[in-house]
Amino acid sequence: MLKFFYAAKTCALASHIVLEQIGCPYEGVKLDFASQQQRTAEYLAVNPKGRVPALVTDRGVITETPAILLYLAQTFPQAGLAPLDDPFELAQAQAVNSYMASTVHVAHAHKRRGARWADDLAAQESMQRKVGANMIECFELIEREMLRGPWVLGEALSICDAYLFTMTTWLPGDGVDIERFTRVADHHRRMLALPAVQRTMALHA
Numbered sequence: 001m002l003k004f005f006y007a008a009k010t011c012a013l014a015s016h017i018v019l020e021q022i023g024c025p026y027e028g029v030k031l032d033f034a035s036q037q038q039r040t041a042e043y044l045a046v047n048p049k050g051r052v053p054a055l056v057t058d059r060g061v062i063t064e065t066p067a068i069l070l071y072l073a074q075t076f077p078q079a080g081l082a083p084l085d086d087p088f089e090l091a092q093a094q095a096v097n098s099y100m101a102s103t104v105h106v107a108h109a110h111k112r113r114g115a116r117w118a119d120d121l122a123a124q125e126s127m128q129r130k131v132g133a134n135m136i137e138c139f140e141l142i143e144r145e146m147l148r149g150p151w152v153l154g155e156a157l158s159i160c161d162a163y164l165f166t167m168t169t170w171l172p173g174d175g176v177d178i179e180r181f182t183r184v185a186d187h188h189r190r191m192l193a194l195p196a197v198q199r200t201m202a203l204h205a
């Protein structure tokens with residue numbers, strides 16, 4: 001059985017929603033970041049990066065959200081959560097997910113994790129002040145270019161929707177009103193209506 005390591009309200013929400021949407025059996029293990037459980041020797045043996053998510057499979061551990069998302073979509077093709085038979089469409093899906101991981105997530109991380117990039121407290125505060133504007137820039141692009149509607153890839157729900165939704169849950173904390181992006185806000189509401197999303201959100205409360 002799959003074992004899934006996560007922490008509340010983190011990027012692990014995306015993979016968690018996909019696990020719930022697929023409906024496959026898995027064991028969820030919730031880490032407590034307040035007590036730094038991601039840095040314990042026990043967890044570092046699972047994921048030496050000290051980050052979540054991590055998915056333990058019968059062949060080993062998978063880390064990195066885009067990798068976990070595609071693994072789940074490929075392992076459970078009956079769930080129809082990625083355009084697996086169409087290389088161009090799958091590349092489009094991966095482009096969206098890569099943007100979430102490499103740009104949107106990183107823009108958000110400058111708010112609380114500035115120490116990764118600078119020791120100077122003034123520099124960290126300066127980076128924090130840019131988070132709202134950077135997230136707005138990202139979401140203006142998403143609104144314009146990455147959301148075909150009603151779902152990210154068009155008519156079919158996919159792994160990209162879980163990832164986009166996860167990023168939108170961070171907007172209020174970054175001081176950004178989601179309603180300034182009409183289509184993203186509509187997508188967020190659609191996602192909230194899905195039972196799998198509701199179940200996962202309850203686990204992350």
Ligand SMILES: N[C@@H](CCC(=O)N[C@@H](CS)C(=O)NCC(=O)O)C(=O)O
Nearest residue numbers: 010011038050051052053064065101
């Ligand atoms: N590139 C990784 C990022 C993973 C990551 O940074 N996770 C954060 C939570 S959103 C984390 O575990 N942070 C713990 C820490 O920095 O101590 C992914 O997309 O999965």
